Amino acid sequence: DGERYVLVSHAPDSDSWWNTVKNGIALAGEQMDVEVEYRNPPTGDLADMARIIDQVAASGPDGIITTLADEDILEGPIRNAIDSGINVIIMNTGSPEKAREIGALMYVGQPEYDAGYAAGLRAKSDGVGSFLCVNHYIVQPASTERCQGFADGLGVELGNQMIDAGQDPSEIKNRVMAYLSSNPDTDAVLTLGPTSANPTLLALNENGMAGDIYFGTFDLGGDIVEGIKSGIIEWGIDQQPFLQAYLPVVILTNYDRYGVLPGNNVNSGPGFVTAEGLEKVEEFAGEYR
Amino acid sequence: MSNAAQPTAKTDERIKDISAFRKALIRPELGGIVGTIAVFTFFLLFAFDSGMFNSQGVMNWSTVSAQFMIIAVGACLLMIAGEFDLSVGSMIGFAGMMIAIFSVTYGWPVWLAIIITFVLCTAIGALNGWIVVRTGLPSFIVTLAFLFILRGFTIFLPQVIERKTIIGGIIDVSEGDWLAPVFGGKIFGGLFTWLADAGMIATFERGTKAGQPVVDGIPMLIVWAIILIIFGHVLLTKTKFGNWIFAAGGDAEAARNSGVPVNRVKILMFMFTAFCATVFAVCQVMEFGSAGADRGLLKEFEAIIAVVIGGALLTGGYGSVLGAALGALIFGVVQQGLFFAGVESSLFRVFLGVILLGAVILNTYIRRMITGER
Amino acid sequence: MSNAAQPTAKTDERIKDISAFRKALIRPELGGIVGTIAVFTFFLLFAFDSGMFNSQGVMNWSTVSAQFMIIAVGACLLMIAGEFDLSVGSMIGFAGMMIAIFSVTYGWPVWLAIIITFVLCTAIGALNGWIVVRTGLPSFIVTLAFLFILRGFTIFLPQVIERKTIIGGIIDVSEGDWLAPVFGGKIFGGLFTWLADAGMIATFERGTKAGQPVVDGIPMLIVWAIILIIFGHVLLTKTKFGNWIFAAGGDAEAARNSGVPVNRVKILMFMFTAFCATVFAVCQVMEFGSAGADRGLLKEFEAIIAVVIGGALLTGGYGSVLGAALGALIFGVVQQGLFFAGVESSLFRVFLGVILLGAVILNTYIRRMITGER
Amino acid sequence: MTAETKFHHGDPLSDVKPIIEMRNIEKHFGRVIALAGVSFDVKPGECHCLLGDNGAGKSTFIKTMSGVHKPTAGEIYFEGKPLHFEDPRDAIAAGIATVHQHLAMIPMMSVSRNFFMGNEPTRKVAGLSFLDKKKADAITMEEMRKMGINLRGPDQAVGTLSGGERQTVAIARAVHFGAKILILDEPTSALGVRQTSNVLATIDRVRKQGVGVVFISHNVRHALAVGDRFTVLNRGKTLGTAKRGEISSEELQDLMAGGQELAQLEGSLGGTV
Amino acid sequence: MTAETKFHHGDPLSDVKPIIEMRNIEKHFGRVIALAGVSFDVKPGECHCLLGDNGAGKSTFIKTMSGVHKPTAGEIYFEGKPLHFEDPRDAIAAGIATVHQHLAMIPMMSVSRNFFMGNEPTRKVAGLSFLDKKKADAITMEEMRKMGINLRGPDQAVGTLSGGERQTVAIARAVHFGAKILILDEPTSALGVRQTSNVLATIDRVRKQGVGVVFISHNVRHALAVGDRFTVLNRGKTLGTAKRGEISSEELQDLMAGGQELAQLEGSLGGTV
Ligand SMILES: Nc1ncnc2c1ncn2[C@@H]1O[C@H](COP(=O)(O)OP(=O)(O)OP(=O)(O)O)[C@@H](O)[C@H]1O
Ligand SMILES: Nc1ncnc2c1ncn2[C@@H]1O[C@H](COP(=O)(O)OP(=O)(O)OP(=O)(O)O)[C@@H](O)[C@H]1O
C-alpha cells in the first residue's frame, strides 16, 4: 500500500486533452489506494521533459508512466530509470516495439501514425481526395505524424494541406475559414483534438460548410461529441486517454503487489466514435472520455 | 524699461524651411498609413481571387484585426504613458476562466459573472500599476511576474475546481442573459439579409444554412474595437487627461513637477489595459462558449507589435491610437492574407518579424523628422 | 598661487557613517546570496527525504541550473551593457536545428556542423547588435523581430527539408567525432565509479548498466556553465573590457565621449549572448540526439529572470555574473524542488512570479544603498 | 535706486504680510541631511534671492516650497494659514509656480501642450469637458511672442527649441498662470548674455505686478541686479538674510563661499567671479 | 599682467606653432546648420576662450575637435599634419582631453572606474592583460586628494558625489592623462563660487605645464580671468579672435550678445551680466 507512481507527459500546461489523463490516474490512485502524481514540461519542451524523468527517477517512485514523444531524447532518461530499478510503462505516443526495446513493461496507447493512417483509409473509402489538417501544435512531432499518416492513408501528398493554426481559438477559426475560402474544393477537414476541433466547428458553421464537408477529428471533448451528434463531424478517433492513464496505474500496482502482468500491449485506440451509441461518451466527454 | 528690453522676435536663418505637404505628412500615423496602403496593394495584386476580398473574406480579416485592435488600444495608451504590460495575454486567459468559473461552475447569472470579472481584472491591472509606481521598478519585470502568476492561476484554478482545463457550456448558461449579447452578439443582421436578398452579397449555396447570407451581421467584437478606438483617440488627443498621458510618458519627473498626477495616470492606464484585455476575453468566451487555460498566449507581444508598427515609441511619450489601430489592421491582414495567398503557414512568423523591423525603422525616421531628436 | 588656491579636503558632517559590516554586505550579489540560502534552507527542511539531495537528485537540479546559467551569463553581460535579447529562446531552437540539418540531412561531419552553427549564430547575434546600434532602436523590438524570424525558420526549414518538425539520429552520426563529446560527454567518470564501488553513491540494479553508478560523471553542460561563469566574471570585473561593458550600459553617450568603443562592446555582447545560446543548444542536441522546433521556448524570459533575480539592473550598467549564476541556481532549484516537494506543477508559475517580484524588490533596495540613487 | 542697476526696486515694507512663510524646514534623504532648519519668507512684489554653494540645499529647499518634497520637519504658512502640500498640484493650485533647475519640459510634446501641461484649458461639449486646443494654441503663440520668441507654430515640438528658448517657455508658462509666487531655480546658469538679460527683465516685470519672486543663482551680480532681499544657504543652514543696500557684493560673495578660504580666492580671481 | 587678475598669463608668441588648427569647419545636422565655417587654433601653454550665445555652436565645435562629430566640411591639422578623427578614441589617443558640458560620468560606476574609463591601466598575467585595479585605485585617490576632494574610498559610486565633485573628477581625469589639449565646455556654469575658483586655478596650473586649454563660458569675467585669446562664435560663425588686453570686458560682452540690442541691455543691467 501507498506505492507511488508518477506520470510524465509531454504536453504543455495549457493542453486541455491531458486533463482526462489526470482524472484517470487520480481515479486509479483512489481505487488502488496508491499515490499518483502528474508531471509535465510547462512549455512542452521535450528536453525539459527528459529532465523531469531524471528527476522523478531521483525521487525514487515505484513506477513511472510516460510517453515516448521523441525516442532520441527520452530513451536515455527512461533507460536510466528502468536500470535503477523503477518499472516503466509507456503510454500514449510511441510504439509497442520501441517500448519493449528500451525495457519498459508494456505499452498502452495509440501509435499516432497508424491512427492517422487508419483514419485516412476510412476517409478514402468515403470518397475523400483532398483535406485540410488543422495542426494546432505544429512543434510537436506526434501532431505532424497524425497529419502525415492521414495523407498516406488517403494516398496523397501532405504538402500545403497542413496549416500551422496556432492555439488561440479565434486564430484557428479564422485561419480555417481563410484556408477554406481560398481552397473551396477541399473535401475534408481533419483536426487534431478539441483545441482545434471546437473553433473549426464554429468556422464551418459560419461559412456554411458544416455538414457538407467531411469532418473528422482526433480525440474527444464536449463540443466534438455535440458535433458528432448533430452530424457535422463524421467521426472522432478516440484513443481513450482515460484508459491510457488508468490502466498503467492498475497494472503497475498489481505488478508490484502480486507480480502479475498482462502478456500483451494494450492498444487503447484508434476507435472510431460515430453518431451511434453516444450517451456515455457524451456524459463524460472531457472528464473521462 | 521692462518691455523694451525684450528683443524682437527673430526667424532662424539657420534652418531650411520644409514644405507644407511634407509637414502634413509628418505625423505618428504616417508609418501606419503607408504600411496599410502597401499591405492592401500587395494582397489586392496577389490574392485578389482567393476569396480574401469577398464579403466573407473581408469579415474574416476584419474580425482578426478587430481582436488585435482591442488589445492594441489599451497597450497603446499605456505605452504612451511610458509603461507596458506583458501580462495582457495571461490576463485574457484569466478573465475568460473567471467568467466560466463564476457562471458555469458557481451558476451565477452571466451578467454578474461578467461584471465581477471586469472589476477583478481591472483591480489586478491597478495592482500592477501600483507596484510599478510605488517601487519604481521597470514595468517589464513587474508585469512579467504577473504574466506567470496569472497564467499559473488560470491553469490551476479550473483543475482544482472542475478537474478540467477547458470549461465549456457558457453558451447554454448565457441564453437569455441581457449582458452576454453585448459581447457575443451580432448587429445589423437585417441589413445583411436585405443585402443578400438584393443579391449584393453571396448566400450559402449548400449545407444547413443554404440561402442565408454568408455574412449575417457585424460581430460585437468589431463594434467594441471601433468604440475603444474612438474612445482612446478622443481621450488622447482631445482631453486634458490625454495631455497628461503624453506628459507622464514623456518625462514623469517633469510632468509631476508641473502638477500632472503621474501616478494616477499610470495606474489608470494599467487599469484600462486590463479592461481592454477583459473585453477581448469576454467577447471570445461568448463567441466560443468556452474558456481554456491556453487562451491569450503571446497576445502581449502581438499587442505591443501592433502598437509599435503603428508608430508609438516603446519608451513612451509618443504615439497615436489611430496608428495603433492601423498597426493592428496591418497585422491582421498580413496574418490572414498569407493564408489566403497560400503561403506556407509556418513562414508567417518570419514575415511578422520582417514587417515589425521594417515598420519600426520607418517610424523612427518619421519621428526624428517630427521631434528634431538626435 | 596655483596650489595654494585649492581648499583642503573636507569630510562631510552631513552624512552619517555606515558600519564596515553593512558596507561589506552591500554588493550586487547580496540578493542572490540571501535567496540561495533561503531556497536551500526551505528545501532542506521540506523536501529532504524526497530524493532531492541524493546523488541523482543533486545531479538533476545541478544540470537544470547549469542550463539556466549558460544562458544567464550571456544575458547578464548583455544586460549590463544596456541591452537585452528576446531571441535567445528562438536562437536555441534554431541552432539545434541547424546542427541537425547540417549533420543528419546533409551528412557533414559533426564537428564541421557544430563550428558552422557557431559561426552562423554568432553572426546573427552580431546582426541583431548591428541593427540595434545603427538604428538606435530599443533592443526589445529588434530582438522581438528575431524571436519570430528565427522561430519561423526553425519550424519551416525542417518541414521543407525533412517534412518533420523534429530531426533525430544525431547520436549515431556523432559517433567517433572529436568535437561532439566536448558538448555531450561526461567527465570524472572514474571518480564516480570509485565512489559507487565505495558505496557512497547508488548503482543501477539491473539492465545493461547493472552495477554502474547511477551518476556516471559530470555532464559537459555543467563544465560549460562553470567555464562561462568564470570567463564572464573575470571579463567583467578584472579586465578593461569589463569596465567598458559597465560604461556602455551605464551611459552610452558618456562612455562614447570618454573613448569607449560602445558600439563594438554592444555588438560583441550580442554575439556572446548568441554564443551562449548556441552552447546551450549544442549541449542539448548532443545529449539528446535530436533537434526539435519546440526547443528553447520561453528561454529568453528565463534567462532574463535569472539575471534580474541575481541583482542586475534591467536598464543596464549594473549587475554581476556571480549574481546571475546564483539567480540561475535559485531558479533551477526552485523549479525542480517544487516537483520534489510535490507541489501541484501548475502552481510553479505562480511561485516563479512571486519569487521574481520579491527578488527584484530586495535587489532594488540593495542597489539604492550602494549607489545612493534617488 | 542704487548705483549698480537701473531696475526699479520695490520697497518691501517690513509690515507687509508675507505670502508664504517657511519655518525651520528640515529635510533628510536617508542618511543625507540636506536641510537642517531653514526659515524663509516671500512678500508680495519682492524678489527674494536664495544664494549658496553647490549642494547647499537651495533646490531641495524650493522643492519643499513647491510641493515636490514633503519636509521632514518644520511648518509652512501660506497667507498666514498653516498648509501642507501633498504634491506639486496642491502648490500650483495655491498659486506657487516653479521653474525647476532641470527643465520641466517634455521634448516630444508640442510647445502648446507643454505650456498648458497640468493646467489644460477645457471646453464643455455635451456635458463632457474637452481640451480647448484652439484657445491653448492662441495663448501659447501670444505669450511666446510677448517673450520675444517667434514659434513656427504651436505644434512645434519643444525638442526642436534651443535651450534658451525652452527656458523661456518654462518662465512664460509660470508667469502666465498668474501665480502669487514665482520660483526660478538658476534660470540663468545655462543662458547667454541676451537671454539672461531677458530673464532678469521678466523678473522685474512680474514683481511689479505684485508677485513674489524667489530667485536662485550662483551669480552674485545677477542676484544684486534684481534682488530685494538675499538669503544665503550654507550646508543646509541659513547664514542670514540681508536687505538690498545693507550688503555689498563682496560680503555676499564671502558668505556664499562659506567665508573660509575667501582671502585666497579673492586674491586669485581679482573679485571677478 | 593686467589689472583685473593676478593670474600669470603666458605670452603666446605668434610664431609658436599651434597644436591643433581647425580651418573652416562646417557641421550640418539634417536641416540645421550648426556651424557655417569656423576657424580656430590652440597653441601650447595658452588658454583660448570660446565664447558665444546659447546655440551659437560652441559645444558642436568642440565636439568636432574631440572626435564626437565628424565635420561636414573643413580641415583639421594636428601638430601640422592633417588628421581625421573617426571617433573620440582617436582624439584621446592624439592627446585631446575633453570635459563635456553634459558630464561624461557614469553614476552607477565607482569613482576609480570612471576615472580610468576608456584608459584603463592593465597588468599582464600569464600573457593576458588584466585590469590593474590596485594601481587605478591608488592613482584615483591621489589625484582626487590633489584636487581637494577626500573620497570615502575609490569604490564610492559617482552617483553619491555632488555635482561640483563630479565636475572635479572629470577635470582631474582629463588633466591626469597628460593631454596636449584640454577642452572644458562650460565647466563653471553649475558651480559655486569656491568650486569655480578651484577650476580656474586648475586651468592656470595646467597651462603652465604647456598644455593648450580651450575654455568655453558664458561668463565674461571667468573668461577674462584666465583667457589669453578670445574667440566669439555667433550663429555658427566666428566674429573674430582677440588677444588678451586688446579687448575690454564691455566689447567682449557686446560681441557675445550679437551686438544688436546691446545698448538697451547694457542700460538695464548696469553692465553686471
Ligand atoms: N533625492 C535626494 N536624495 C538624496 N540626497 C539628495 C536628494 N536631493 C538632494 N540631495 C542632496 O542634498 C544636498 C542638497 O542638494 P541641492 O540639489 O538642494 O543643492 P543646491 O543647493 O541646489 O546645489 P546646486 O547649486 O548644485 O544646484 C546635496 O548634498 C544632494 O546630494
Ligand atoms: N545632434 C544635433 N542634431 C541637430 N541639431 C543639433 C545637434 N547638436 C546641436 N544642434 C543644434 O546646433 C546648434 C548649436 O548647438 P550647440 O550645443 O553647439 O550650442 P552651444 O553654443 O554649445 O550652446 P549652449 O551655450 O547653450 O551650450 C543649436 O541650434 C542646436 O540645436
Ligand SMILES: [Mg+2]
Ligand atoms: Mg540646485
Ligand SMILES: [Mg+2]
Ligand atoms: Mg554648449
